[in-house]
Amino acid sequence: MLAGRLLAEADLGQDYTRKPEKAARHDDVTVIGCPALEQLGGDAAAGGSLDFPNKAKATFLYSGDTGSEISEALYSDTAPKLTDGTKRIFNAMTGCAVYQVVVGSKPIKITTQKLAAPALGDQAWSQLLTFTAGGQDSIVKQTAVRTGAVLLIVSGSPALVDSHVEKALAKAHPAS
Numbered sequence: 798m799l800a801g802r803l804l805a806e807a808d809l810g811q812d813y814t815r816k817p818e819k820a821a822r823h824d825d826v827t828v829i830g831c832p833a834l835e836q837l838g839g840d841a842a843a844g845g846s847l848d849f850p851n852k853a854k855a856t857f858l859y860s861g862d863t864g865s866e867i868s869e870a871l872y873s874d875t876a877p878k879l880t881d882g883t884k885r886i887f888n889a890m891t892g893c894a895v896y897q898v899v900v901g902s903k904p905i906k907i908t909t910q911k912l913a914a915p916a917l918g919d920q921a922w923s924q925l926l927t928f929t930a931g932g933q934d935s936i937v938k939q940t941a942v943r944t945g946a947v948l949l950i951v952s953g954s955p956a957l958v959d960s961h962v963e964k965a966l967a968k969a970h971p972a973s
Contacts, residue, residue, distance in 0.1 A: 799853035799871040799947075802969045809857060809867075809961065816856040816866065825901050831893030837886060849874045849882065849948070859957060867953035869965050879948045880920055883941050887911075887922040905930045917966055918944035925955065944970040 806813050828835040849872040856868035872879065891911040898905045906929040914921035923940040938955040940962050941948060949969045951962045 799851055799873060799969075802871060802947075802971075803853055803855045804857070804869050804961065804965050804968060805855075806857070808964060808968060812860045813857045813867075814860065816858050818854060818856065827899045829897040829899065831889070831896035833889035833892050834896060837889055849879065859954070865954040865957060867951065867957040867961060869969075870950045870952075871969050872948040872950075873946050874948075876919070876943065876946055879943050879946065883920075883922060883943065883948060887924060887941065890926075891924050903930065912938070915940060915942070915962065917963065918942040918949075918970070942966055 806815055851873040852870065854868065854870040856866055859865040859867065874882075891909045893909065895906065895908050898907055908927040908929070910925045912923040912925055914923040920943045921941065923938070926937045926939065928935045928937065936955065937952055938958040939950060939952045940958055941950045942962065943949075944966065947970050949962075949966055951958050951965050
């Protein structure tokens with residue numbers, strides 16, 4: 798069961814609170830200006846779940862800084878399927894430096910930048926996303942690490958992602 802391999806408040810420290818998960822529905826999401834991402838659909842474009850059969854997700858709010866959060870998603874499938882699916886989405890997202898996502902009637906400009914991935918797991922990917930809506934910028938780092946048949950994606954404030962990705966990987970894929 799993947800849910801038992803997710804980080805918990807106790808793993809992160811006293812400044813973290815688990816945020817209740819809400820059912821994500823991205824039926825009303827449209828991608829503009831990035832054909833490769835348009836083909837993947839709204840769920841991928843809006844940072845939703847990847848399409849793998851087994852998944853678990855947790856999001857935490859960090860009280861040490863207003864508005865900071867970190868989320869962790871775990872997926873399992875065969876290693877080739879995890880690699881292909883993750884590559885396809887990361888390449889589509891970073892292949893368009895700037896695109897727009899419209900959620901309902903709200904436009905969000907997204908700027909992407911491919912980052913050097915950490916030397917973790919069997920394969921790793923990393924990117925920086927800047928979301929601009931209503932004159933406000935929000936910066937999110939995403940780091941994905943595949944180890945065997947498990948894929949870990951940590952997203953959120955860049956500093957929080959950097960400080961917790963190794964801890965998340967150790968809990969998600971404990972040494973045999």
